[in-house]
Amino acid sequence: MSTADAPDAATFDVASIAADFPILGERIHGHRLVFLDSAASSQRPRSVLDAMDRYYETTHSNVHRAAYTLAERATNAMEAGRTTVARFIGAADASEIVFTKNATEALNLVARSWGAAHLGEGDAIVLSVLEHHANIVPWLQLQQTHGFEIRWIGVGDDGLLDLSDLDQLLRGSKLLSVTAMSNVIGTMPPLAELVERAHAAGALVCIDACQSVPHLPTDVRALDADFVAFSGHKMCGPTGIGVLWARRELLETMPPFLGGGGMILDVRLDGFVPAEVPHKFEAGTPPIAEIVGLAAAIDYLDAIGMDRVRAHEVELNEYALRTLPARFGDDLRIYGSHDAELRGGVMSFAFCDIHPHDLSQVLDEHGVCVRPGHHCAKPLMRVLGVGATARASWYLYNDAADIDALGDALDAARSFFSI
């Protein structure tokens, strides 16, 4: 874990952090860019862009199985990246880090490899209604061919999971797969409790950590889950790179997912022998430059300290939850918990009956980027009773002035639609 100083948001220098991100200097319709969509994809600091450029300028070749110097350099860069990721999330060994395209592919890997081998008629898994489609659809797809039962943990009006019947849901189930942080309303389920109760019931636990790894300190060993999935592009890294972590013993029992080069020890006309973990899950040429970029992003976040990133976002939560309702009263409805400590830096809201698409269009005119829509969480939208929400999300480069800018743009939208 990070050895940075104790959380001290007062010394968290947002201006100097924001200056590290070239894109934040862009102007949109004559306004400064107010980027409030990091829950969809964050921006990247110069150090990440430079690391990827440098890799292509000095290091690139295909990895493994070549004797020349460049191939060795590229392989070393990729494996150093794996070690960086392992250290960042507290994995016991770099071989427990499987590189994927994104968190979605990582979750599909769990379903198609572990799930296909262990789930069938009479079996059950448990998901929550909070989940992103990436942690729902792979299981629904597998259910079509394997016929197991999917049980659902509901969500209460407060946006928190309803755990009243959890033991009943877990009884006889083989897996609990749940988000660490809702990408819509920021809910952070009590993972320690969920893991303990799932394990007590004999179920493995898969965590969709796509929204949490970029924003909170992560220690997979302390968490004691069985699978953890996340994406690089939400944590200041490039697109096209994701991670699946699982304990080595568990990965070793799992069949390969995608087949091809790089994931085998031997291929004959009548069969093949898969490679060791993690390579048996990494078919084809890997996204080497993206791994290098992800490692640079982790170095950047580590230097700041994930505990301080979290403290900063809680402060922004407090600021938004205090100032926006005070300014807009009943015209603004914020979904989910109103406790700044209980949520991630992501806020879905409804405003003045203005449709989220119309709202985000007017906000864009003021340089404010928020995302309208169902946020790939249609089951949760049905619980909220809406087809779409507008969503603002913040990260280490946002500050109170950005939330003020959101408020000013909301004011302008209200005037524009004459409500």
Next chain:
Amino acid sequence: MSGLEDLYREIILDHYRSPRNRGELAVPPATRTEGFNPLCGDEIVVFLELDDAAKGDDAVITDVRIGGQGCSISQSSASMMSAAIKGHSVGAARELATSFKAMMSIHEGELEGTAADDAETSDTAGELPLGDLDALRGVVKFPVRIKCATLGWNTLLQGVDEATGT
């Protein structure tokens, strides 16, 4: 805000605030057709009642109602559509849909050519004017919103096919 005012013309906001032909019709005799925009979750329901479905494109749309939920562009476009087609033939409604979709297309010229060809071969009372619908022309400058504007029309085209059994 000149770009925004191009998108949100006053007539559009008027249809959004006071949608025309909002509601439902009894099914049957009416038909009910749903259209979805999976990207944003917007939904339009078009109810159509014809004088005589057997007349095909010559059948007259005696009543139309619009249901569903969505943004100002999808809802106002559907509202204007309902006002434009009510009392006119299925064939004329098809032509208007083609003209409107052509206006919403980046290949405008090309498709308008197609629309004109259709009009020539069509056996209907003649082309309906775009009228208020012309106010939606500004949507073309906002490509992500084109699907909002065409949602009701695609649902209408599906609806007249169902209503006339084609």
